[in-house]
């Protein structure tokens with residue numbers, strides 16, 4: 001029953017469940033366990049070097065013979081502005097002082113974009129994962145075509161109809177409809193443009209009606225009833241991120257897990273304060289300061305992320321996690337602590353009952 005959409009056969013999976021790629025949190029063990037359980041496991045390599053990414057793919061392949069997804073970031077290179085960056089660091093200075101950290105004198109673009117990255121493209125063409133997905137935009141047409149010619153199924157995140165149409169026109173095999181509820185970075189192509197902030201259900205329905213490619217719903221989906229609701233709206237599958245963070249196979253550290261299991265999980269914010277692009281996470285001290293009315297313009301992505309990570313690195317050594325990126329969606333209070341295979345099995349059971 002759950003394999004009803006023909007796109008699942010194309011992906012080579014039994015259940016309409018995709019474990020979201022989560023750079024820094026998804027691991028080969030998590031992705032492989034989800035794929036072995038009949039869903040689609042995903043790796044996020046947006047924060048990895050080409051060689052680290054290749055190793056993650058090979059490790060995953062050693063743990064599963066099933067298809068899995070590899071996700072890359074397609075953001076535009078940062079528009080560097082020394083005065084804006086200095087003003088941002090200056091604004092964070094009291095937080096650096098609080099933990100005794102040295103204020104950075106310069107910041108780096110810590111994550112390269114996949115756009116135009118021939119080395120990363122060639123690695124993917126060599127490793128040939130079954131699925132590759134794009135976040136924050138699309139790669140050049142020739143790179144997308146090369147992946148498809150290699151037999152790789154391509155997915156890309158859209159937060160509105162315009163982005164979804166661009167993905168369809170570019171030849172993407174399916175569109176991930178990411179609603180405002182979603183945890184982690186919003187896949188919006190232009191973070192400085194207007195954002196209608198559509199919820200997952202509205203966006204999914206809109207894209208199902210307007211596109212001819214399959215739609216995958218993402219954002220706030222935490223259980224089988226949530227997946228069923230999205231399938232009823234016409235989605236081919238659901239992509240869940242926050243629901244998988246508490247799995248023992250994820251890379252989330254003890255503080256992240258504790259936060260997600262606490263009452264604080266009910267208060268998430270979509271904020272650019274941590275990384276320079278909008279992302280949803282559990283509110284902490286750096287988010288509160290970044291969102292304050294007198295905050296200056298945040299440094300661009302991923303330059304601001306460099307500042308936040310430097311601050312967090314020092315604070316974490318003092319067991320202070322108020323500057324960490326504890327990404328989570330609005331469904332966070334519904335997160336459950338299961339190993340990945342049990343979670344997939346539970347979701348499938350609930351989905352079957354939610355008729």
Ligand SMILES: Cc1cc2nc3c(=O)[nH]c(=O)nc-3n(C[C@H](O)[C@H](O)[C@H](O)COP(=O)(O)O)c2cc1C
Pocket residue numbers: 020021022023025044045046071134135157178181182183184185218219220221239240241242243327328329330331
């Ligand atoms: C910890 C975390 C990290 C994420 N990292 C990525 C990523 O690397 N690439 C990506 O395409 N999406 C990423 N996302 C967004 C997910 O793909 C997805 O849109 C989101 O998790 C769906 O909402 P949910 O968390 O409410 O299930 C991340 C989400 C979380 C929670």
